[in-house]
Amino acid sequence: MKQNLFLMISIIATIGIVIFDPTRGFKIIEYFLSSIIETGPILVLMFVFLGFFQVWMQSNKAQEVIENNKGIKGILYAYLLGSMICGPIYPGFSLSKMLLEKGTSISIIIILLSVWATTKIALLPLEIKLLGLNFTIVRWSVTLVAIYLLSIICEAIIKRLTTYRIKKNIKRRMIS
Amino acid sequence: MVELVYLTLLLIFTGYFYFNDRKKLTDVGIYSKKITVSLTPYVLAIMLTASIVNAYISKDSIALVLGENNGILSPIVAALFGSFFEGPTVIAFVLGASLLLNGASTAAVGAFISSFSMVGLVAISLEKKELGSIFTITRFIMTLTMAVVIGCIMGVVI
Numbered sequence: 001m002k003q004n005l006f007l008m009i010s011i012i013a014t015i016g017i018v019i020f021d022p023t024r025g026f027k028i029i030e031y032f033l034s035s036i037i038e039t040g041p042i043l044v045l046m047f048v049f050l051g052f053f054q055v056w057m058q059s060n061k062a063q064e065v066i067e068n069n070k071g072i073k074g075i076l077y078a079y080l081l082g083s084m085i086c087g088p089i090y091p092g093f094s095l096s097k098m099l100l101e102k103g104t105s106i107s108i109i110i111i112l113l114s115v116w117a118t119t120k121i122a123l124l125p126l127e128i129k130l131l132g133l134n135f136t137i138v139r140w141s142v143t144l145v146a147i148y149l150l151s152i153i154c155e156a157i158i159k160r161l162t163t164y165r166i167k168k169n170i171k172r173r174m175i176s
Numbered sequence: 177m178v179e180l181v182y183l184t185l186l187l188i189f190t191g192y193f194y195f196n197d198r199k200k201l202t203d204v205g206i207y208s209k210k211i212t213v214s215l216t217p218y219v220l221a222i223m224l225t226a227s228i229v230n231a232y233i234s235k236d237s238i239a240l241v242l243g244e245n246n247g248i249l250s251p252i253v254a255a256l257f258g259s260f261f262e263g264p265t266v267i268a269f270v271l272g273a274s275l276l277l278n279g280a281s282t283a284a285v286g287a288f289i290s291s292f293s294m295v296g297l298v299a300i301s302l303e304k305k306e307l308g309s310i311f312t313i314t315r316f317i318m319t320l321t322m323a324v325v326i327g328c329i330m331g332v333v334i
Contacts, residue, residue, distance in 0.1 A: 049182050049186055
């Protein structure tokens with residue numbers, strides 16, 4: 001619904017520009033058509049491919065695997081499964097909550113969420129097509145390392161803040 | 177060229193499912209249709225908006241804000257810009273590619289893709305409800321910082 005509204009607004013804006021500023025308007029249409037011709041086929045193929053991926057790799061499968069693997073193995077599985085899951089990150093939040101309650105460490109959750117969002121194996125050919133092979137290789141290697149650092153830093157901060165909050169609550173209760 | 181990768185994989189998968197588990201193919205059809213219907217308007221709208229921006233804003237002015245000359249400021253601006261919205265990774269790539277074509281630096285595009293896909297102001301309320309505010313805010317701030325770092329390293333390497 002929201003996407004349709006966005007599309008509608010941009011179409012109306014384009015029609016307006018074509019009427020009032022024809023030179024720029026036709027330039028817009030030209031840009032638009034050339035980008036559709038260039039990326040349209042790969043996008044259609046990718047949509048079908050994502051369907052296969054979703055059937056093959058459901059997020060409850062990921063939950064089962066990560067739940068049963070702690071330590072380094074858990075981290076590796078978080079990387080692997082996170083980059084294989086398709087679709088938006090929203091269901092990832094409730095999945096993370098379930099995993100945290102089952103005792104998975106915070107760093108693994110951070111890795112899972114971050115990898116889920118940015119590095120996707122199913123989108124790899126598309127990324128190479130749009131941004132170039134060189135860009136893709138560098139982005140993947142830098143991002144994967146950065147996410148590991150991110151998970152360690154976040155875990156340290158979150159643990160400290162949570163214990164601080166618990167201590168403060170205890171103090172408050174003792175005073176009152 | 178790259179299309180062929182998808183095409184071969186699709187043929188292999190279809191063949192595999194056809195001979196092993198024909199019922200799953202209908203599931204695949206349903207999922208693919210759902211994904212196509214939800215993403216196509218978004219992709220078209222982004223492409224059209226990018227074309228409008230393209231026609232009105234010159235390469236120079238994009239380069240002025242997000243270009244190489246702006247040094248460390250360009251990934252910071254790009255990461256902040258990306259953190260407002262939260263979108264599918266596909267959109268991050270489409271937008272990143274058009275920014276790259278229009279004079280943005282590698283550092284800026286790298287930072288933008290990371291922050292656009294990993295965090296979003298819109299998703300914060302949902303994440304807070306599930307995982308608590310300490311978790312959400314820490315993750316938001318640290319991911320944003322990391323997006324800038326990722327962009328800077330990419331800018332140096334490429």
